[in-house]
Amino acid sequence: MSSQLLDTPSKHSWSVTGFADRAWNAASERVISLGWKPMARLAEAGVVALMQKTTKGHLRVLTYEHIYNFPALRTTPAEEDDHSDLKAELRVSNDAFWIRLFTMSDLGFAEAYMYGEVECDDLVTLFEIFLLNRESLSNLSSSVSYLFTLPQALTNTRFLNTISNSRSNISAHYDISNEMFSGFLSEDMTYSCAIFEDLDGDLKNSQDRRGAWSGGQGLERIGNKPTSSDVKVSRIPDSIDPDSLYHAQIRKIHHIIAKADIRPGHRVLEIGSGWGSFAIEAVRLTDCTVDTLTLSVHQQALAQERIREAGLQDNITVHLMDYRNMPSEWEGAFDRFVSIEMIEAVGKEFLEIYWGVVDWALKKKEAIGVVQVITIPEPRFDRYIRETDFIRKWVFPGGFLPTVTLLLSSLNAGSKGQFIVDSVSNIGPHYARTLREWRRRFLAKFENVIVPALMKEYPEVMGGARGRNEIEVFKRKWIYYYCYCEVGFTTRTLGDHIITFTREGNATYGCNVYA
Secondary structure (H helix, E strand, O other): HHHHHHHOOOOOOOOOOOOHHHHHHHHHHHHHHHHHHHHHHHHHHHHHHHHOOOOOOEEEEEEOEEEEEEEEOOOOOOOOOOOOOEEEEEEEEEOHHHHHHHHHHHHHHHHHHHHOOOEEEHHHHHHHHHHOOHHHHHOOHHHHHHHHHHHHHHHHHHHOOOHHHHHHHHHHHHHHHHHHOOOOOEEEEEEOOOOOOOOOOHHHOOOOOOOOOOOHHHHHHHOOOOHHOOOOOOOOOOOOOHHHHHHHHHHHHHHHHHHHHHOOOOOEEEOOOOOHHHHHHHHHOOOOOOOOEEEHHHHHHHHHHHHHHOOOOEEEEEEEHHHHHHHHHOOOEEEEEEEEEOOOEEEEEEEHHHHHHHHHEEEOOOOOEEEEEEEHHHHHHHHHHHHOOOOHHHHHOOOOOOOOHOOOOOOOHHHOOOOEEEEEEEEEHHHHHHEEEEEEHHHHHHHHHHHHHHHHHHHHOOOOOOOHHHHHHHHHHHHHHHHHHHHHOOOOOOEEEEEEEEEOOOOOOOOOOOO
């Protein structure tokens, strides 16, 4: 199976660790994909034994030979807190599913879903059930799972965000195809959490598209594998105001502009350009000037085009530049600093360096900065840094989610105490709806926009006999990504924090509590 669409465009092929990682992936994939019957049966027995500890929600698993119910079908009334209204169904079509799940835990499940070895009628509900039973199911990360994922964790040093690796890591996600991203983003091309006027407005007065809860028909359906268009992936409203995402993104950008107190004539530094949405709106709103940095060639090209179309090329410059390579004349040159969901690409090892660079670039008096950062809760951090998960392997290589505590301590250490934190707020719950909006657009435009974009960008992949299969795996990877993250933000397993900071003695800032 080609890695070009399924994996990432860049894997640091020149490195020893990159070679070791590819060798391990090939070997383990070979073992798993063989689906050796005795191994599959042992894996199935181990997984089923653990899943019997499920106490909340209801998961049904259908195979060619069995129907499993977790927990077992009740003969007594349900308890009030057992979340029995949450129901999901899995249909196992390949024994490799059991081996992946047993040997690689949640990462194995993600890959089995991507490869079509298991179908799910409602991924969002499934993830909710898994999270509700997290403590009792934690042993699924068994010693066998640890042994299989340890080599990936060790070789993950290829994603270390050195200057030489950072551009490759960013390219791996953001340089897939501008046209592909335009298929699911709103017209402003903002690829970060929005702020909605009505947090869950898309779920109100709309049909709840959960897959039908099947009874005795499950085994009949096993033999008829659904096409991708038949697969229901949960709770996508039938009708949503097409402008709602756009307005929510602009609302978020305006919020950050207000928090940063950007004024006419200010010089603003932005690290992480995206496709230029913040820079364009900031200049339109305040008549400031913006220097914005990106490591994505594709993003730079489209951002520059959008800036020219807006007639703002005299106020905005998009630099293809690592934040550690800023020119010496930028020292102390900026009034304001903004970074929207870019710190996740910095890496734990470089956080203090990052904040030191920001301190170096900002004026020594009356400067203000605002960052928006996806975060992970403190209780989950130790396990998070030990393991390789779906997002860091398949979506954002080199990605690292800090805790709020780590962000603030590294900000203080990196700036040598020169920054005063003004406010910290969490807009993470808004990310759940943002992801639902993206998923709805992704599915609606997949055949007419996204597939042609991928065919244009990767003709050598699409031209082969397995081209359509590659596209389906790519599609399932993104669906999994949207659903996986949606539940993370809904349950506050993930956060998205906006942090503002300034210099000591800045009496001009005022108080922007309601910005």
